[in-house]
Amino acid sequence: MRKTIIAVFLTIATILSTNAQTRLVGRLISEEQQVIEGATVTLAVQGITTTTNAEGKFSLTYLDAIDEEVIVEANGYISDILLVGLVANQLTDLGDIMLQTDFVREAQDEVLLNIAEIDMNDDEGKSQSMSSATSASQDVFNSTISYAWSNARYRGRGYDQTYEQNYIEGISFNAAERGQFNFSAMGGLNDATRYREVVEGIEANNFTFGSLGLSTNYMQSATNYAQGWKAALAGTNRNYKGAARATYASGLMENGWAFAAQLAWRYSPYIDAKGEIGEGISYSSVGYFLTAEKQWGKDKRLSLITFGAPTRRGQSSALTQETFDLTNQYNKTTWGHNNYNPYWGYQDGQVRNSRIVHSYDPTAIVSFDWKINEENFLKAGVGYHYSMYSNSALTFYNAPDPRPDYYRNLPSFLWDGQVDKDGYFIGKDMNGKPLGAVTEGGYIKFPLEYNGQSVGHSINLDTYAALTDLWTSRDDNATQINWDALYAANYANNQNNPAGSARYIVERRHNDIQEAMINLNYRNTTVKHMTLIAGLEAKASQGIHYKTVDDLLGANQWIDVDPFAERDIKELATNIGLTQADIANVKQNNLRNPNAKVTDHGRFGYDYRINMLNAKLWAQNEWNWNSVDLYYGLQFTYSSMQRTTDMLNGRAWYLARLGEANNHHYYYLADAADEVLAAGDDLSQLPTRLAGYAHHFVDPAIKAGLTYKIDGRNQLKLNAMTETKAPLARDAYISPRVHDRAVENIYRHDYARYYAQQYGTSWLQEYFSASQKIAGGDLTYAFNYPVVRGRITGFFTQFWNGTELNGYYDDEARTFVNQSLTGINRRHMGIEAAAAVKLGLYFTLTGVLGIGDYRYTSNALAITSAENGMALAENAYGPIYELRDSVLMQGLHVATGPQLNTSLKLSFFHPKMWFADITLSYFDWNYLDYAPARRMKGLFTGTRADGSAVNGWYGDTYTDAIARDEAGQIIYDAYGVPELKYPYNLLSDQEMLTATNPLHRFLVDVSIGKLIYLKNRQSISINLTVNNLLNNTHFKTGGYQQARLPRQTRQGVDDSENSVISPNVWKFPSKYYYAWGTNFYLNIQYKF
DSSP, X not given: OHHHHHHHHHHHHHHHHHHTSOEEEEEEEETTSOBOTTOEEEETTTTEEEEOOTTSEEEEOSOOSSEEEEEXXXXXXXXXXXXXXXXXXXXXXXXXXXXXXXXXXXXXXXXXXXHHXXXXXXXXXXXXXXXXXXXXXXXXXXHHHHHHTGGGTOOGGGOOXXXXXXXXXXXXXXXXXXXXXXXXXXXXXXXXXXXXEEEOSSSOOSSSOOOSSOEEEEOOOXXXXXXXXXEXXXXXXXXXXXXXXXXXXXXXXXXXXXXXXXXXXXXXXXXXXXXXXXXXXXXXXXXXXXXXXXXXXXXXEEEEEEEEOOEEEEOOOOEEHHHHHHHHHHHTTSSSOOOOOTTEEEETTXXXXXXXXXXXXXXXXXXXXXXXXXXXXXXXXXXXXXXXXXXEEEEESSSOOOOTTSGGGSGGGGGTTOBOTXXXXXXXXXXXXXXXXEETTEEOOSOEEETTEEEOTTSOHHHHHHXXXXXXXXXXXXXXXXXXXXXXXXXXXXXXXXXXXXXXXXEEEEEEEEEEEEEEEEEEOOSTTEXXXXXXXXXXXXXEEEEEEEEOTTOSOEEOBOHHHHHTHHHHTTTXXXXXXXXXXXXXXXXXXXTOEEOTTOEEEEXXXXXXXXXXXXXXXXXXXXXXXXXXXXXXXXEEEEEEESOOOHHHXXXXXXXXXXXXHHHHHGGGHHHHHHHTTOOTTSOSSEEEEEEEXXXXXXXXXXXXXXXXXXXXXXEEEEEEEOOOGGGTBSOTTTOOOBOHHHHHHHTHHHHHHHHTOOHHHHHTSSSEEEEEXXXXXXXXXXXXXXXXXXXXXEEEEEEEEEEEXXXXXXXXXXXXXXXXXXXEEEEEEEEEEEETTTEEEEEEEEEEEEEEOSOEEEEEEXXXXXXXXXXXXXXXXXXXXXXXXXXXXXXXXXXEEEEEEEEEEETTTEEEEEEEEEEEOOBOBOOGGGSBHHHHHSBOTTSOBOSSXXXXXXXXXXXXXXXXXXXXXXXXXXXXOTTTHHHXXXXXXXXXXXXXXXXXXXXXXXXXXXXXXXXXXXXXXXXXXXXXXXXXXXXXXXXXXXXXXXXXXXXXXXXXXXXXXXXXXXXXXXXXXXXXXXXXXXXX
């Protein structure tokens, strides 16, 4: 009886205490009456934040009885602010709070997805990428820059996409091999990316441990989508010209099921208009998205999701300054922009592009949410996708290079051999007779001019003028690919050598990846003020890489041999004691099928797999009090990679023979090395698939953060993180097309104990010798007032021991080489600031500023080897097959887009649903990506780090490019690197891409839109966005130095030993990416 009375008393007390609480509740819905899950509700005065649950509801208790400002924010919707008077010990129910769809953001997301898709272009191993294409959050800084700075290819804090995390329904979709998210997988499907949860960098995270960059979780459950239909049409002058979308959502039905689906179509015919955006490009894409959801009560739900967007699109190229200047003259006489594209030409009078991308990433996801009770929640998911990505390219054999912008096909090639060692045009002929006309003051010392370009008297001006005129007039045969001539060359070869290899073909390079993923996420709130979140992620991946013949261009067949190796066989014969028959094996791409005759769609060149496993176990504790929030987390990551191949490459076999003396043959053929070399000419007994070494890594990470709430409107946030990251598979193998050789640090990791003894270092140090080390943090002051809100953030991140791979043609060795860089250290630091100020009822003025300083903080080790296995140098001990040298990169800027960025945006919003804005952006401190091959220590000193001599360096007797003061002393820069005289400094200095004309540093964007509500919950939205309104076509968004170093041979000297740096430093110029000129996107959408 006594226990019963006590129980009743406690129950009454609990009820009374509950009723006595000052509480605030409400529910968020869309204009279609759909509940909004995951929205953020913030009490600005008291500094308290919560999120809405699966029913769109929120509840806040233990509040102060004051006048409060309630800020409601949700991705894909326009934020709202409510003024609420909280009464002591009473419940305030706001009822249904309706948020309006941010249809302007919907249109911008479509543009951003298109830009991210284009950034996957592979141009000689270089590409651009911007970060978080669709990850605009409610943060003032990120929500503004995600669109305003996209045309400049801005990367947040200088990080590339490998430092960002992208999830779909809690499942990681960053590809294991490349470390990036494939935005083209959802091309055109903007409803599939509309609902998302975004975490700003190093902050507390409830769906993953996180990384340095943004973490985004795309929520695609069917109940996220408002019941009804949507149909949209779009027109643009970008890479595609027209688009259409249709979406249907059933809403949650009485049987607990909900469905949503979207179809998207984007198209452009070949653009046969020189100078227009997308010239020579066609585009065709059909996307589909289907999601189904089943709910059991309010505690359990199952989601089934599938999507894909098979796409075929043409590509365009980076440009040299010369091709930009020449073709821009043509554009000045016609309406349009400078968008010269050398990848296309005419075939039978029709436009044809040589670089065509085929992409399709079919994806399936099963996700299960279980609310075990009020304090425990579990989310589990599995996913699978098969990303098919390939791009085509012209290749040739014993024939002239067909690329119109190849250096030999440009007017500037006439300078080759006509420039003296001081960079001036030659003034005398071979007999010592001065060139040029005689004047009163003697012979002319200044060059002639044509088309505004200086040329020397040693150059035939008529020839130069004729070729220049062909380019400025955009002559089809000079500036575009002559497809008819390629067919003619193959037809002639069929007659003269019917069993021989084609002169020209179009090859297709396949880089596919298939992945199966599983994710578990557990959340517990049992302990007061504390939320425990733990997760397990696992992924099995396979990268699939091979080449096929896309089009023989009328030829009979392509012979599967390596043209570089075949040309250099005579060089290889002196390396080791092999027979001529053995040496002939080197040119074979597949010793199992030598001299294979490949026809259309047949595989050739290479065919290999990279098998990868990844697993992450992480946990995070988050504590929330009135004045302080605290979190800390720990993560362990396991990863492994192994290369396998069905082909036995002749260069791999040859390199294994070279390495037998010091057991290095295992580098190239792994455990199969002994078996392969012992097999001799009989390879029939070898296993079908040759497996390389499996490399295993374990990497820890830890992060923590503290938020101090000064008051309800002002906060200080401090976050820090340190981690190690195993190298991505794409950065691990020196030449996976040929052999199994990994970068050296991976072997030091694999054999940590051995190398620790060898070098006198610790086992732990060697175990992490292959992993990149990262330590970073940020400090933020955030403010939120009725009239102004924003933040100021300072950040600092240090990276150690990065890895980079390069491949290029080396003119000293006269062969294609592979180069691995290890020990790359860099530092990223800067400031982010943003403020949004309300100007009356209708206008908001937003200013953002990003200042960064991203630099390399040390030199790196470069190991260079010939792909065909030839010796690259000699010393007293014999031939050297791998050159070791330092890359003098300390102090150079990391090329990650502009490092000084600022925008001013004026926005207009009228309650009758008119929207408009204009943004003025300024960009500066943008740097060219340097070429390591031009900054090798041996080029400045004459001797490499391994002691071998460089044949022709900056300071040799002929070149004499090292700068000296009046006393004859070498002039060094701040990092101890000798400075070079003009024009040789153009080879080594890092170029700043900032335009000389300050007006060319600005971009102006505008948009205007109207939402029209109709009867029966129908609506029409119209939005027009115009980027680069002032048509600034001189804005360089990025670029890179070509790795090839111009060389020439002194007359009368053996050319095999006396190659020198050519004074024609413009022979292999840098290539640049340019911002699109004025471009627009018009979107009309109807909801019903």
